[in-house]
Amino acid sequence: MSVKNSLFLVLLLFIPVSFAAHFLEWGELAVFITAGLAILPLAAWMGTATEEIAVVTGPSLGGLLNATFGNATELIIALVALNAGLVDVVKASITGSIISNLLLVMGLSMLLGGLRYKEQEFQPIVARVNASSMNLAMIAILLPTTVDFTSSGITAATLQNLSVAVAIVLILVYGLTLLFSMKTHSYLYDVGLAESASDETGQTHLSTGTNQHNLGLWIGVLLASTLLVAIESELLVDSLEVATSQLGLTALFTGVILVPIIGNAAEHATAITVAMKNKMDLSVSVAVGSSMQIALFVAPVLVLAGRAIGQPMDLDFNPFELVAVAVSVLIANSISSDGRSNWLEGTLLLATYVVLGLAFYFHPIIDGIG
Template sequence: MSVKNLIFLALLAFVPISISAEVFEWGDTWIFITAACAIVPLAAWMGAATEELAVVVGPTVGGLLNATFGNATELIIALIALRAGSIEVVKASITGSILGNLLLVMGLSMFLGGLRYKEQTFQSVMARLNASAMNLATVAILIPTAVVITSNGITEPTIRQLSSAVAVVLIVVYGLTLLFSMKTHAYLCDVGEAELETHSGEAGERPNPWLWSGVLLVCTLAVAYESELLVDSLEPATESLGLTALFTGAILVPIIGNAAEHATAVTVAMKNKMDLSMTVAMGSSLQIALFVAPVLVLAGWVFGQPMDLNFNPFELVAVVVAVALANSVSSDGRSDWLEGVLLIATYAVVGLAFFYHPV
């Protein structure tokens, strides 16, 4: 068993610990910390179950399964926060997930992979296609905010209607990107399979679909429960820790929800599978922008919450910077450790700015 899996296995202990913290009223700070630690391994097992089921159902349905559950943990946390009325945290988590994937994950992958291999290569064609899609997503989340800033007296219902219309367009585009990557141009997107940590593929054994469906169901329910604990304790816990809602949503929540996926991207980069690492990092950012964000906007109508795409201007500036830098670094189809350092340094600067931002 790999070191990564051993760590995730050990972190599972935080599931009963977080429940104990809630039952015995240890305080909001301890509930928040233990619930956050519990979500990390549960997200990893959700990812493992999704990969195993993808092997069983074949490349097309498997690709759709991965596309649907790729950011399930972040979506669950965001939906629960949205239902609780933590709109600013939800919005910050959307931009924070994009920043984390494009700057931190890609940066760590390039840096650690570059330390082991002098230069690594990946498909520049797919990098440019992903960059184009990311540019569209960036424009789409910029427009509603620009309308609010440049209009006098625009009403909240109007901006919500605009956001909902934009959300529908983004979901349609997301569907078309899946069609492109899984059907019409699948040959461009074939970057190989990640090594299954369960080694079922290596042993020549076909994964048990009932077992892994059960694992996926149990982990999803457990993530939902832990997310309830996390969200309920979030505001008092972060206040006691001296953190703002903006920093919590943009930095802490994405790291908690994405930790397992981050580890996968870095691990495969260190095995010189940079194509797969880039697919994880950029693909996750696209899924957040084109699928998760629009779903949350539409869910706002269901929950009766005023969720829209009118973001804090500083968040949008950070996203534009991240997208521009990530596109610049990835456009040539090669990477080295210095490019990784540049991305990580940018994330550090942005993270510090979020920390000191008064909101």
């Protein structure tokens, strides 16, 4: 068993601990910390179960399954926060997930992979397609904010309607990216798909037949993990405001930095692990693909879900968050465009993330976020 899997097994102990902290009233801070730690292994189990089910269902359905459940943890946490009325925290978690994947995950992957291998290569064509998709996503979340900033007297209902329309466009584009990657141009992604079957779960699948016998087990694991993530997310969100106040943190910093790290921990570990095995195609695919899914699928779904549950959410983000996303997309695209990476490029991405993190930490309370 790998060190990563052993660590996630140990972290499962925090599930009963978080329940005890809640029911025995150990305090909001204890609940927040233990619930956050409990979500880490559950997210890993969700990812593993999804991969195992994908092996049985085949590349097309399996790819769709991965595309749908790839960021399920972040989506669940965001939905719970949205239902609680923490719209600004949800928006912060969206921008934070994009930033952390492009800068923290890809930066660590390039740094640690580059320390072991002088230079690593990945598909430049795929990198360019991903860059174009991220540019579209950046434009889509920039325009509603620009409309609000440049218009006097625009109503919240108008911004909400604009955001819903943009969300529908983004979901359609996300569907087309799936068609591109899984059907019309699947050959461009063959390397990453082949490697993910053995590397992403930390072990080689013995045979499709073996996995078919365990299909019911993995479906059960996926459902149980999803349910527990929802419960732990409820504990996390309920204790968030008091706990972050006790820690001296604003909700903006928590949403942009802490929540994405909790939700993306399993994917972070996977991307870094495979990069150290000189599998940068898969590593970049995990990091950039996760950012694309957040921008083109998770954010639009949250806009539509907010309207459905009576917690309206639009795509009018805080301008400072948009600057951070734009900076992240710009430097990530410029570094990945040539299909090569080294340790210095990884350091540059990490330095950008640290600088942005410091800026969010010292950013004053604004617009009710804090």
